[in-house]
Amino acid sequence: MLYQANPQAEEAMEYFIQQLINGLTLGGLYALIALGYTMVYGVIQLINFAHGEFFAAGGYVGVILLNFFAGRGLMDTHPWLGLFGAFALTMAYCAFLAMAVEKVAYKPLRHQSRLAVLLSALGMSIFLQNALMLTQGVFDKPYPGEKFSGGLVFGDIRISVLQMMIVGLTILLLVGLNLLVFKTRIGMAMRATAQDKVMTSLVAISSNRIISLTFAIGAGLAAAAGIMFGLYYGSVRYDMGFVPGIKAFAAAVLGGIGNITGAMLGGLIIGMVEIFGAGYISGQYKDVFAFIILIAVLYFKPTGIMGENVDDTRV
Amino acid sequence: MAVQPILELKEIHASYGSIKALKGISLRVYPGEIVAIIGANGAGKSSTLMATCCVLPIDRGEIWYNGQPIHGKAAESLPPTGLCQVPEGRRIFPRLTVDENLRLGAFHRKDKAAVEKDRQHMFSLFPILRDRRKQHGGTLSGGEQQMLAIARALMTRPKLLLLDEPSLGLAPLIVQQIFDIIHDINQKDGTTILLVEQNANLALQAASRGYVLETGTITLEDDAKKLLGNPEIRKAYLGE
């Protein structure tokens, strides 16, 4: 050895890397939720205040399915199959839920003022949250995550299997979404619908279908984030959609609402700021950082990081 | 005429909220024709075309296309039947590439090989679009956008093509080029054309018949040649 590492500096470095990994995990979750806000806004200029409830519903449906699979012994024989089965079914469930919400609460108001739809979204949020509370109770519901509790340890840095799974699946979903929106026929129809609905109807594209699909995709991603959240923090609660929902909204605004890459970037930034703020400044204020960013963005650059000038990645 | 019209509007009325835009429009277009609608600003020309495509819902009246009533149908169900519009202002998707705009015209078509052939055909009709195919639609010049809008419409393989002011804002040379293409589409492909124009002279020279529209009603209907020779028309629309 030519040199002796400074043990204090090394510790600080490890702490930093640990925070980086945690920030990436949390930021990925916010990115997944933020996409739903940004895509729906891109296509119908609505801030879907009920979006956080799809995240919460996902958390609950996920735990119900995992418990059900565990009861059948599936989690002992094929834990990964059970886990991914739960993801797939939950995402599908929430996709249908979101399409139903859109049909009932937003579609009839399509030609009314934006305020009317916004209020309907708020109402939907309250309704869904209460439905969850009445059917699932007010207490935390624990998540069965112990199957995936192993992990890698490098010195003081811990990366759990769960964290790797979350980051891996998040990346997969984000890449998949990008391919869908920017490389497929249906994605092209989505982007066209966001730009001019009269013209899309003149080229035989049904905007109703595209709007439905947009809600479904957004809710599916939020539902996946809901399960990951439950697995990561160990439990879910009926009102869990509220705070992460608003933070993800802040992420969408930060990235430039309507912009897909912006939402991903915004989610990552909000997650990082929250983790580093909590780690280096104060854990007590961890929920505040996202809102400080939101206010700063609205004040200094309302169009967000990738707003108007970066057109390429808008819905 | 014994032939059945490809398009017939019967006494259609349409409005925007409390504003009555169309007050009983009746017109016929026969297969293979070029028919012009001329009229002043705000007369209801664009509204007539939008009503025909079921984008603007009608309050009263009937729209028959190819022997079938189509009023009340979803607008997106019509392009697959060959009814297709190049709307006023071109409405190019600004943040899609030229190529994507073009492909959207064939969105409903399943015959992939034929679509590709049509796409190449559009590139040979409008070589500039081939050069610009990777560029955003919004970055094209007005003339290029008009060419793209026409090419996009042709990608649907229209039987009846509605054109709303294709000459608007274009230099005379480009206008001539666009009208040559319209003439070719009609002559070579046998596409029926309903043409709306401010430029009455140009429209009536290209068309075989014409309608004059004034504040939501048809006031005159005649052969295009006769309309061109009509002193009142010359005074009102040809600036004499």
Ligand SMILES: Nc1ncnc2c1ncn2[C@@H]1O[C@H](COP(=O)(O)OP(=O)(O)OP(=O)(O)O)[C@@H](O)[C@H]1O
């Ligand atoms: N979206 C709308 N909302 C309210 N009124 C409208 C709308 N579109 C058109 N109108 C009104 O309907 C009438 C007919 O308009 P239209 O666009 O059909 O006229 P036009 O003959 O195409 O005119 P131009 O030559 O200027 O294009 C006008 O009085 C116009 O103000």
Ligand SMILES: [Mg+2]
């Ligand atoms: Mg007009």
